[in-house]
Amino acid sequence: MKVLVTGAAGSIGRVVTVGLAELGHVVVGLDRVPQPDGEDSAWHTVDATDADAVAAVFEEESPDAVVHLAGHPGEASLPDSLTSHVVTTGALLDAMVEHDVRRLVYASSNHAVGRTPRGGPPEAGPVGADARLRPDTFYGVAKVAAEALMSLYADRYGIDAVACRIGSFLERPETVRHLATWLSPDDCVRMVAAALTAPAPGFAVLYGISHNTRAWWDLAPGRALGYEPRDDAEDFAGIIEARPEDEAEAAHVGGPYATAQFERPALDRTS
Template structure:
């Protein structure tokens, strides 16, 4: 029986490294792509050293692939030119290469920063809330979702965009108690996205089943996601750091401090001139 082959872009990044051992399994081949070096490991992974902006390399990497898991791109705020080239154009290149290679399913790593300027004060935020990006990076994730919608509607590709909250081994602050996605739940969510029949185009939240929560997991559960982790086990340690200012950027906006002046890219670029 032919093994399932999953192409993971950005595989050398933090999330790629967390997911690799959790997605490896018998009957599956992980094809790992990044511009940075990738540990060959002992899981039988296929290693591809390439940029998501290289159309020829991406088309070659997509051959014989069943699922594209697109994590590749700049993971924090950068100047517009870099965001445009790597995150927006690179996502187009990846999706179009997948289309040309006949890849039937794409799972896209979007972000809470696509709607970072939403306030969590009015209850759980819907997974498909209208974009309110907080940075150039956030704009790139809105563009990624739009590209996913286009490729689903025009070309019939099954596309799920996951608005990831905060995927780390453990939450780092009070905000992340609300947005945390454990690596194990991240793998469970992506497995559900891989297996869901005929998803069309969906936007879902990437978060664990946190006691302190800001987002709705119902669309992800509808795909078969069954989260098992809760950030509350880290709450005592984080609460001991002190009560955050309820009116500060960290707790006032879904995007946290990314909505504050320290992340004003235009201001930074102007001061550098």
């Protein structure tokens, strides 16, 4: 399969491009920065908000699928967040429709449900893919909006679109919260590969975490698409030191993004 990977120069992008190539896929990278040294796959230095430039890449490369990892990875103003996550997704979806590309795998975020409280009754269980959308930031709002756009294109054009609500992508967990939210590099590749090849998912959501003993999110939606994580953050529990922030970060599944430090006006004003 020929896969166009946006955000290919980012931390997740570099892992995914290598991992997909090792699985036999032909990978085409797209990022607004030049190709990192030492990589030799096809590459396009393009801003994914530029619909004409994105369409030109599709015209040249004729990909079979898209893995959309591009976007600002943190909080910004509402307009900037929507541009980074929703406008880029729209540009890709339009190019997919124009060139009959049928599969999109999207790096959504756990922050789409980040204001979901923790510490409820035990019978409540892990947060499922059908849980109420409760973004914790404008970043989370933009991820929710991008998922909604994918759902629209799935219904309108029959595109298969999988939103992967990624937890904490790290080489290894570093905080107590990460023991619940960690996504290992190897499991990230497994997740993307499964989302690319799942038969006819339509519009689907999965939680992008490893097989963590303390997981806050339900892995069943991912398993239904063929994602079988193997790593467990609990293997690192003995070296994670407690911090004063741990209690506040455990109050909601979004962790620090759901705390007051991320509260800000929707719009940046000049006066």
